[in-house]
Amino acid sequence: MSALLLRRRLPGLPAIGLSIAEKVYDLPGLAIIVPVALVLTGGSVSGTPFAWLVAILATLLGTVAVVYLAAMAGAIAFWMTKAQGVQGLLVGAEWVLGGIVAPVALLPGAWSDIVRHQPFWYADAAAPEILSGISAPSLWIVAEAAVWVVALHLLYRALWRRALRKYDAVGT
Numbered sequence: 001m002s003a004l005l006l007r008r009r010l011p012g013l014p015a016i017g018l019s020i021a022e023k024v025y026d027l028p029g030l031a032i033i034v035p036v037a038l039v040l041t042g043g044s045v046s047g048t049p050f051a052w053l054v055a056i057l058a059t060l061l062g063t064v065a066v067v068y069l070a071a072m073a074g075a076i077a078f079w080m081t082k083a084q085g086v087q088g089l090l091v092g093a094e095w096v097l098g099g100i101v102a103p104v105a106l107l108p109g110a111w112s113d114i115v116r117h118q119p120f121w122y123a124d125a126a127a128p129e130i131l132s133g134i135s136a137p138s139l140w141i142v143a144e145a146a147v148w149v150v151a152l153h154l155l156y157r158a159l160w161r162r163a164l165r166k167y168d169a170v171g172t
Contacts, residue, residue, distance in 0.1 A: 015067050015070070015071060016063075016064050016067045016068075019063050019064070019066075019067045020060060020063060020064070023059065023060070023063060043132070048137070050137055051130050051131060051137040052131070053137075054130055054137035054138065054139070054141055054142055055126065055127035055130040055131050055137070056127070057142045057145070058122045058126040058127060058130070058141050058142055058145050059122065059123060059126060059127045061122060061142065061145035061146055061148070061149050062119050062120070062121070062122025062123030062124070062126060062145055062148075063123045064149050065119035065122065065123065065145065065148045065149050065152050066094065066119050066120060066123045068149070068152035068153060068155075068156050069090060069119060069152065070087070070090060071156055071160075072152075072155065072156050072159055073086045073087045073090050074087070075156070075159050075160055075163040076163075078163040078164075079163075093120060094120045094123075094124065097115050097118060097120040097121060098120035098121060098123060098124030098125055099115075099120075099121060099124055099125030099128070099129070100124055100125075103125070103129070103134070104116060104121060104125050104129065105129070105134050116135070117144065118148075119145070119148050119152070122141070122144075122145040122148070126141060126145075
């Protein structure tokens with residue numbers, strides 16, 4: 001860890017690149033699995049280029065935002081000895097709020113509308129909901145995801161600076 005602290009860039013930035021690379025790596029498999037699943041289940045996908053563009057951009061921006069949240073959970077380890085619990089809560093939140101356990105549209109009451117405005121939804125559920133027609137494609141989705149990325153980046157920078165001071169106070 002000490003070697004990473006000497007670098008001039010934020011340690012979370014390589015993780016963002018890795019997360020985006022993993023999404024791109026999954027695309028060839030999805031290009032085979034999704035059409036087969038659609039044929040077998042009789043499902044459909046919206047074919048408008050605009051919907052595909054919004055879905056891809058929302059997923060990429062959401063992934064970056066979720067990586068920032070994970071990096072902040074990791075930075076909390078400078079203060080807590082058991083930061084794994086915080087990371088576990090983050091993973092659990094992603095499963096529920098990202099629509100992995102069940103579609104966000106099935107959440108009761110106004111919860112589905114609230115959940116559609118947070119990073120986990122952009123990373124995991126936005127693309128399937130946009131392409132299946134559950135959510136309408138809009139540039140506001142991309143703009144809101146970008147605002148999340150900028151806000152979380154600024155928050156992470158501030159948290160990381162404080163974490164380094166804490167690490168420096170403890171010693172090596």
